[in-house]
Amino acid sequence: MTIINELVVNYLHFLTVERGLSANTVTSYRNDLDQFVKYLKKQNFDKFSEVTRQDITAYLQEETARKKANSSIVRSVTSLRRFFSYLIHEKKITTDPMNLIDTPKQEKHLPEVLSRHEVEQLLETPNVGEPLGLRDRAILELMYATGLRVSEVINLKLADLHLPVGLLKTIGKGQKERIVPIGDTAAYWIDEYLEHGRVKLLKEKRSDFLFLNFHGNQLTRQGIWKNLKIQVQKAGITKNITPHTLRHSFATHILENGADLRIVQELLGHADISTTQIYTHLSKRRLSEIYDKTHPRA
Template structure:
C-alpha cells in the first residue's frame, strides 16, 4: 500500500498528541524516528513485517546508536505499527513480535544531605532574581517535582495553609505534593517582595517569572540550578532532575516508604521509584568501605 508519507506522519503525530497525550519532546523524537523508518522503507508500508523492522533496527545498531536510543526507537516502532494496523494500513501488527530493548539504568548522581543544605543556604542579596531563585530551588528540593511541573505552576496552585502544591504531571495527571517551612518562607518572600516587581500585563497567574515578566522556562531553571550547585565544593554537577533525585533519596534515607515516594514523584510504576533504593544502598556501601576496619 503506497501512502502519502506526509499524511502518515501527520496522522501519527495527531495520535501521539491527542490520544496518547505524549509530551512535545517525545512527539518530536517519535516523529523523527518514524521519518527515518519510512525513508528506510522507501515510503512503502505494504508488506512490512517484523524482518523489515528488525533490519532497520540492526542498521541503527551498526551505525553506533546508543542503547538508550535503540530502546526508544523500538518503543516507537511498536507504537507506530500498532497505529498503522488500527488504521487498516497494515494487515497485522509486526511490532508485537519485536523484543523489548532495554537501556542500561545508570544510578543518578545525587547530593548528600550536607551538600543540599549548602546549595539551599547560600547567602542572598534580596534582589528579585535572588528571591525567585531561592524559592524555586527550595520548592524543587522540597517536593521533587519535575522542571516542567515547576514551570507550569500558577500562584493559586500553592496552598500555604496546608503546605501543599497542586502539580499537573505526565499524562495530565494531577497530584498534591507537600512542602516544608523553608520552602513556604522562600515562596512568601518571592511572592511579596520579588514577583510584584516583575509582573507585566502578560504575566498571567504564573508563579515563577522571567526577568521580562513571562512564565519562567525550563532552560532558565536549569541554569539557576547548575550555577548554585557549582558553588558547593565536591558536589556533582546537576540540574533540576538532580534535585529531584536527591529529594527522593533523602526521603528514603529518612525512613519514607517506597509507595509514598512513588506518589510524591508522580511515578506511574513502582519500578521507576525503586532506582532510589539502589542509590541509597550504594551510598551505604561507600560509607561502609570507608569506615569499617574490615571492609
C-alpha cells in the same frame, strides 16, 4: 505530503488529542519516527505496508552502527512498536513488522544524587538580595522539598499554591493531578519570592504563572537548566547535575530517613512502583558508601 508523512502526522495528532500525551513525549515520538522515515525514503519505500521485519532489523543495526546510545535504541523500538500497532488498529497495514522484534535490554545506570551537604551548598548559592536570586532560591528549595519535575515547576500557577496548609497542586505525566506537601522552608522562600521578587519581575505585566523570567514572562525549562548550571558551578559541585538530580536527591534522602516506598511513589507521581524502586538501590548504595567509610573493618 506523502502517504508515509501523512500517517505519521495523523499518529502524532492521535497521541496529542486522543491519548493526551505531553508535548515532550509527543516530540520524542516525532523525533524517533522522523529518523525512521528518513531511512525508509533512503531505501525508496513508499508505504509502511512494504516494511518487513528484516527492514526494521536493518534499520536498528544501522542506528547501532552509528554509535547511538542504548537508551535511544530502546526508545526507538518502543516508538516503532506503538506506531505500527496504531497502523494495524487503523487498518492501514495488515501485518505488523514489529511482532518478532525484541526490545534491547535497557542498560541500567543509577542516576546521580547530591549528598545532603551538596544540597545545602547549592541552596545557599543564589543571591537572595536580588529578585532573580530570590526566584532561584525558591525554585531550588521547592524542587528539593517536593521532587517536582522541571515541567511541573514551570507550569505552577499562583492558584496551585496553598501555603497556609503547606500544600500545592500539580499536573504530572498523563495529565494526572496530585497534591504534594511543600515543607516549611520551601514555603518560606516561596513567600519571600512572592513578596520581594516576583512583583519586581512582573513589572507592569500580569501572569498566572508562579515563576517568571527577567521579562516577566513564564520561566522556561531551558531557563531553569541554564540557571541551575550557573548555581552548580558557583557551589563548586563537580557532579553532572540536571534539574532531575534534585528530584532524585529528594526521593533518595526521604527513603534513607525511613519513608515508605508507596508514599514516595505517590509524591513523585509514578504510575508504576517499579519506577520508584530505583531509589531503593540508590539508598542502599549510599548506605554501603557510609559503611565503607566508617566501619574499621570495611
